[in-house]
Amino acid sequence: xxxxxxxxxxxxxxxxxxxxxxxxxxxxxxxxxxxxxxxxxxxxxxxxxxxxxxxxxxxxxxxxxxxxxxxxxxxxxxxxxxxxxxxxxxxxxxxxxxxxxxxxxxxxxxxxxxxxxxxxxxxxxxxxxxxxxxxxxxxxxxxxxxxxxxxxxxxxxxxxxxxxxxxxxxxxxxxxxxxxxxxx
Amino acid sequence: xxxxxxxxxxxxxxxxxxxxxxxxxxxxxxxxxxxxxxxxxxxxxxxxxxxxxxxxxxxxxxxxxxxxxxxxxxxxxxxxxxxxxxxxxxxxxxxxxxxxxxxxxxxxxxxxxxxxxxxxxxxxxxxxxxxxxxxxxxxxxxxxxxxxxxxxxxxxxxxxxxxxxxxxxxxxxxxxxxxxxxxxxxxxxxxxxxxxxxxxxxxxxxxxxxxxxxxxxxxxxxxxxxxxxxxxxxxxxxxxxxxxxxxxxxxxxxxxxxxxxxxxxxxxxxxxxxxxxxxxxxxxxxxxxxxxxxxxxxxxxxxxxxxxxxxxxxxxxxxxxxxxxxxxxxxxxxxxxxxxxxxxxxxxxxxxxxxxxx
Numbered sequence: 001x002x003x004x005x006x007x008x009x010x011x012x013x014x015x016x017x018x019x020x021x022x023x024x025x026x027x028x029x030x031x032x033x034x035x036x037x038x039x040x041x042x043x044x045x046x047x048x049x050x051x052x053x054x055x056x057x058x059x060x061x062x063x064x065x066x067x068x069x070x071x072x073x074x075x076x077x078x079x080x081x082x083x084x085x086x087x088x089x090x091x092x093x094x095x096x097x098x099x100x101x102x103x104x105x106x107x108x109x110x111x112x113x114x115x116x117x118x119x120x121x122x123x124x125x126x127x128x129x130x131x132x133x134x135x136x137x138x139x140x141x142x143x144x145x146x147x148x149x150x151x152x153x154x155x156x157x158x159x160x161x162x163x164x165x166x167x168x169x170x171x172x173x174x175x176x177x178x179x180x181x182x183x184x
Numbered sequence: 185x186x187x188x189x190x191x192x193x194x195x196x197x198x199x200x201x202x203x204x205x206x207x208x209x210x211x212x213x214x215x216x217x218x219x220x221x222x223x224x225x226x227x228x229x230x231x232x233x234x235x236x237x238x239x240x241x242x243x244x245x246x247x248x249x250x251x252x253x254x255x256x257x258x259x260x261x262x263x264x265x266x267x268x269x270x271x272x273x274x275x276x277x278x279x280x281x282x283x284x285x286x287x288x289x290x291x292x293x294x295x296x297x298x299x300x301x302x303x304x305x306x307x308x309x310x311x312x313x314x315x316x317x318x319x320x321x322x323x324x325x326x327x328x329x330x331x332x333x334x335x336x337x338x339x340x341x342x343x344x345x346x347x348x349x350x351x352x353x354x355x356x357x358x359x360x361x362x363x364x365x366x367x368x369x370x371x372x373x374x375x376x377x378x379x380x381x382x383x384x385x386x387x388x389x390x391x392x393x394x395x396x397x398x399x400x401x402x403x404x405x406x407x408x409x410x411x412x413x414x415x416x417x418x419x420x421x422x423x424x425x426x427x428x429x430x431x432x433x434x435x436x437x438x439x440x441x442x443x444x445x446x447x448x449x450x451x452x453x454x455x456x457x458x459x460x461x462x463x464x465x466x467x468x469x470x471x472x473x474x475x476x477x478x479x480x481x482x483x484x485x486x487x488x489x490x491x492x493x494x495x496x497x498x499x500x501x502x503x504x505x506x507x508x509x510x511x512x513x514x515x516x517x518x519x520x521x522x523x524x525x526x527x528x529x530x531x532x533x534x535x536x537x538x539x540x541x542x
Contacts, residue, residue, distance in 0.1 A: 060334055060453060064527075154197075
């Protein structure tokens with residue numbers, strides 16, 4: 001089985017870090033995983049994104065995929081850009097705090113979660129990225145909060161370790177968000 | 185990031201550039217000289233901390249010219265030394281590489297390709313296949329060139345680059361691309377697996393108790409130069425015989441053989457598997473050493489395959505070496521992208537379908 005993910009948003013929203021945490025979680029689950037960032041001029045302004053390819057059957061994944069199983073869009077520009085890339089039957093998981101809820105494709109699954117608002121309610125807007133991983137874990141069933149917590153522990157540098165408990169809370173909020181609301 | 189990059193049997197999620205840098209440290213690299221350029225700057229960044237921590241030499245040079253010549257100097261003393269750079273800056277190093285080949289110095293150069301020609305861009309590319317395998321320095325010289333396709337291979341082939349450079353006293357290039365440099369994958373940093381090579385019979389270590397030595401490429405008499413070149417090329421032949429390395433899958437019954445190195449080889453491999461599902465007999469040959477190139481094997485396969493297709497991120501450079509090896513026996517086609525990420529699996533499969541119908 002091979003699944004691929006794109007996490008996208010504004011520069012500064014922590015999409016590369018979120019991707020790294022997700023990739024680590026897959027590694028800790030003994031999966032093969034490849035992470036690579038968007039690369040080139042688009043890094044200067046506009047959207048940033050990274051792609052994560054997970055597989056449990058092959059040692060080497062192909063890259064530059066034409067279609068994506070799961071997209072996490074943290075802003076409108078990412079939503080608009082990557083909507084056409086969602087695989088038929090795949091998932092568009094959007095941060096409805098910054099993305100207008102519109103379902104222009106009927107062949108994919110949508111999930112709209114006000115991630116930035118939930119992070120603000122938690123007390124730190126920077127938690128949006130990690131909160132989105134909680135939502136992704138729930139929607140995909142391909143990883144879980146425990147693995148993501150362990151991954152966070154690996155990825156956070158020593159001088160940021162004090163933020164681990166808050167990050168774990170964000171994960172939990174994302175994971176436990178009422179899906180019936182998200183898919184309404 | 186750097187914390188988890190110690191010697192360990194455990195897998196760590198690591199960027200290609202950090203993997204190369206940490207492997208170089210574990211291979212015993214004593215001196216790093218460099219000048220930053222995207223997409224390989226993390227190598228210098230890592231070295232700037234690690235080398236000082238280990239009381240080894242790190243110099244942020246004033247230019248790429250300076251950096252490579254510092255490597256030549258350090259290597260002449262028998263030290264394991266390296267630099268790393270990218271495309272337009274590796275171009276600046278060509279003169280020194282020719283000198284290092286003539287001086288028979290074990291220089292290690294990591295070249296993480298970006299888009300050219302000229303200043304180009306920071307997108308991944310394989311536009312420096314020719315630069316690495318043919319070179320831009322003067323004279324009849326060869327560099328050993330190793331091409332990783334995964335982050336684990338960035339580690340393994342960095343080890344190998346140091347070993348082969350020492351073993352053959354020949355400048356050696358690890359040829360990666362921007363995608364691989366920036367990519368993260370789980371890797372294992374095993375111990376440096378090669379023996380240490382004795383260099384006590386040539387290194388400049390001070391002439392106490394022995395006659396002085398001179399390392400130079402200057403040969404004032406034509407006869408001497410002829411002898412020297414014959415000797416040098418006998419060494420290259422030996423390298424071809426001993427060190428040619430490639431990965432080969434499903435070639436035995438293949439009608440079409442894809443040849444691809446570095447990151448696009450990953451997509452070529454997936455495309456091959458897709459085609460097999462469709463009943464098209466496709467095989468893959470992935471050169472791991474670009475010099476020495478697996479010409480002999482390709483020539484053998486040209487007796488049974490109906491077509492070769494080179495998959496590259498350039499306008500078609502390795503395809504020339506494939507054509508030379510195939511020597512007109514069967515057609516050789518190209519699937520390429522000028523710069524950027526590799527051709528997608530779907531794109532490759534579509535082209536193969538067309539090619540197989542012809």
